[in-house]
Amino acid sequence: MKQAKLAIITCITKDKTLIKKLAQVYPQTNFLSKIEEKIKADILIIDEYTIRSNRPITSTATRLYISPKFYIQGTKKPLDFMHLQGMIDKALNNQKIVPNLLNHKTLRHFCYETFDVEQNICVISADLKTSEFIGVFEYNQEALEIMEAVLRWRTFSIDRLVFILERIPNFNGAFVWMQTFFRYKTIGTGQVLLNKKKPIKSTLKSIDHIFLTYKPIDSKKELTKESPQFSQTCVRLTRLKDKLLLKRFNATLNPESIERSIENMDTFLQSKKASQKARANIRVILTELLTNSLEHVHIGISYEQKQRLLKNARLEKFINKVLRLKQRSSLARIELFATTVNSKQMYYLKIADGGTGFEGSVFFDKKVPPERFHGRGIAMVRHISNGVFFCKKGGCVVVLLEKKGLI
Amino acid sequence: MKIICNHNLVTIEGLVDSTKSSEEIKQQIKAVAKETQSLVIDFKDSFAVTSSLIGYFLGLIQKDKKKIKIIARNQDLFELFEELELIAVFGVTRS
Numbered sequence: 001m002k003q004a005k006l007a008i009i010t011c012i013t014k015d016k017t018l019i020k021k022l023a024q025v026y027p028q029t030n031f032l033s034k035i036e037e038k039i040k041a042d043i044l045i046i047d048e049y050t051i052r053s054n055r056p057i058t059s060t061a062t063r064l065y066i067s068p069k070f071y072i073q074g075t076k077k078p079l080d081f082m083h084l085q086g087m088i089d090k091a092l093n094n095q096k097i098v099p100n101l102l103n104h105k106t107l108r109h110f111c112y113e114t115f116d117v118e119q120n121i122c123v124i125s126a127d128l129k130t131s132e133f134i135g136v137f138e139y140n141q142e143a144l145e146i147m148e149a150v151l152r153w154r155t156f157s158i159d160r161l162v163f164i165l166e167r168i169p170n171f172n173g174a175f176v177w178m179q180t181f182f183r184y185k186t187i188g189t190g191q192v193l194l195n196k197k198k199p200i201k202s203t204l205k206s207i208d209h210i211f212l213t214y215k216p217i218d219s220k221k222e223l224t225k226e227s228p229q230f231s232q233t234c235v236r237l238t239r240l241k242d243k244l245l246l247k248r249f250n251a252t253l254n255p256e257s258i259e260r261s262i263e264n265m266d267t268f269l270q271s272k273k274a275s276q277k278a279r280a281n282i283r284v285i286l287t288e289l290l291t292n293s294l295e296h297v298h299i300g301i302s303y304e305q306k307q308r309l310l311k312n313a314r315l316e317k318f319i320n321k322v323l324r325l326k327q328r329s330s331l332a333r334i335e336l337f338a339t340t341v342n343s344k345q346m347y348y349l350k351i352a353d354g355g356t357g358f359e360g361s362v363f364f365d366k367k368v369p370p371e372r373f374h375g376r377g378i379a380m381v382r383h384i385s386n387g388v389f390f391c392k393k394g395g396c397v398v399v400l401l402e403k404k405g406l407i
Numbered sequence: 408m409k410i411i412c413n414h415n416l417v418t419i420e421g422l423v424d425s426t427k428s429s430e431e432i433k434q435q436i437k438a439v440a441k442e443t444q445s446l447v448i449d450f451k452d453s454f455a456v457t458s459s460l461i462g463y464f465l466g467l468i469q470k471d472k473k474k475i476k477i478i479a480r481n482q483d484l485f486e487l488f489e490e491l492e493l494i495a496v497f498g499v500t501r502s
Contacts, residue, residue: 259427276422277454283424284455291426291459310462311470370496371469373462380458383490384483 246272246347247336251290252329253298253353255319258290261334268336278401281384285349285399288377290332293353295319298330303375310373330354346386352396410435415443423453429460440467445474454483464497478502 247268251261262283269279295301299322301309309315332353339346368375382388387400408421408428417436423429439446448464450456467473477497479485488499 255426259425262425280422280424280455284457287425287457310466313466368491370465370493373465373469374458376461376491377458379491380455380487383487384455 244338245335246338248333250331250333253290253294253332254323254329255294258287258294261290262286265334265336281401282349284384285381286334286351288381289351289397289399290334292377293330293332293351293355297332297353297355298326299323306374307372347401349399349401350396351399355395412439415439415445416447416449418449418451419453420451421453423450423456423460426457426459429457429463432460433463436463436467440471440473444472445476447476447478449478449480450484451480454481455487456484461491461493468496476500 247265249261249264251257265286266279266283269282274282295306299319301318306315309318330353332351335350335352337348337350339348368379378388381399385399386402388397408419408423408431410432411418411420412435417432417439419432421428423432436446436448446467464475464477468475475497477488477499478501479488479499480501482501485499485501488494488497493499
C-alpha cells in the first residue's frame, strides 16, 4: 500500500439550506485548516459545502472537490473510478493534471453560478492552477462512493474521515461510516459530528445501536472550539440497545490477577463451546488491553517512559516495584455482550478501567517504527477484531467481534 | 504451547495468546540468543502473538544486534506482521 495520506471530508446531506448554513459556520472556524494541519494529507477529498467558503485553502495537498452542480460539456456519464484512480496516481507523482486555469474563485463561480445540474468532481492540483473534471455522478453520496472505491483499490491508505452529520430522514452517515470501518480496516481515523441537540429518530433507527458521539452535539460549537477534536482518533460508542450481558467480572490490575481474569473469561467461552480461534483472539485482546490498563492507568507509565524502560530492560522491575509501593489496587471491569448490528449478530467486549484518556493517534498509528519496542497493541487488537472504539475521554474501550466461532 | 530449540532454530507449536506463553518464549529465546548471532523463529500454528513479544524481538535486533528471521506459517499471523509493517524488519516468510 502506498504511503500517501488521503483524507475525505464530507457532509452527508442533500439539504441545500443546510449546506448554506454550514458554509456560514465554516469560514469562522478554520475547520478545514485544522484538518489539514493534523492530517498533512497528500490528497484531500473535500465535499461540496466547503467550496462555498470564501476562505482560501492553503494546504499543499492535492484536492478533489466534489461539487453538486458541476457540469462538464453536457456529458452525463457515471463517474469513472479508474479515471479517478489515475488522477490520484498522477497527483501523488507530482504530475500535472490536464491544464486548466481555474482558481478557487472561478471554481466557486463554476460550481454555483454557471452550471445547474448534477454532481461532478473537480480535481485540483496543489498549485491550484491545473484541474481535471470527472463526469457527472449518478448517485448523491459521491464522497462515500469515492472513499469506497479508493479503499477497494487498496493502493492508497485513507488517513482520516470526517463526516458532518445532520438531520437526514432515510439516510444515515453514521451507518455508512460504521459499515465502512467494518469492511475496510485500513482507514486510519473516523469522526462524526452531529449538530442537533436531540437524537434523530430515523438516524438512530437506521444505525441500529451504534452512535458515534456520546451525545448529539451542536456542530457549530464543536467546530468553533479550539479543542483537540481533530487530534483525537477516538470515537465513542453509546446507545447500545438490545444488548445482552453474557459475562461480567472485575480484574485487579496486577499481572497475576490479569492472567486469572483471562482464564476466567476463557473458561466461560469454553463452556459456551466457542471455537479455539475465537477464544485465542479474546485472550490476546484481553492480554493487550488489560496490560495497557495496568501499565498506563494503574502504574501511570507514559508512552516515552515505557520506551526508556524497555530499552534498559527495566520495565518488569519497575512495574513490580510500583505495585509493591502502591497502597491501593485498581480494578478493570470486563463485560461481554451479545448484540445485533444491522441484523448481524455480534459481540462486544467492554473494558472500563477508569483511565483519563490518551492521545489516540499514538495508538492508532500503525507505522510504529522498528526502533519503538511498544505501541502496537491496539493495532493488533484492531487486526484481529471487527473494530476498536474508545470513549472520547478515556476510561473505556470496546472491541467488536463477529459472532462467527464465538458462542 | 511447545517450544523446541535446535541450534539457532526456535520452533513454536501451539498458540501464543497470553503473557505467560510470551514469557516462556522470551526465556527460551534468551538462552538461544546467548549462543548465536542469528535466530530463526518458526511459528507453526499461532495466528497471533502478543505485542510484548514483538517488542522483545525488536529489542534483540536493535539493542543486541541479533539477526532474526520469522516464519509465520499461518496466514493471519503473516498478515499481522504485514499490517504492522514488520515483514522486512524480521524477514518474515510463510515457510
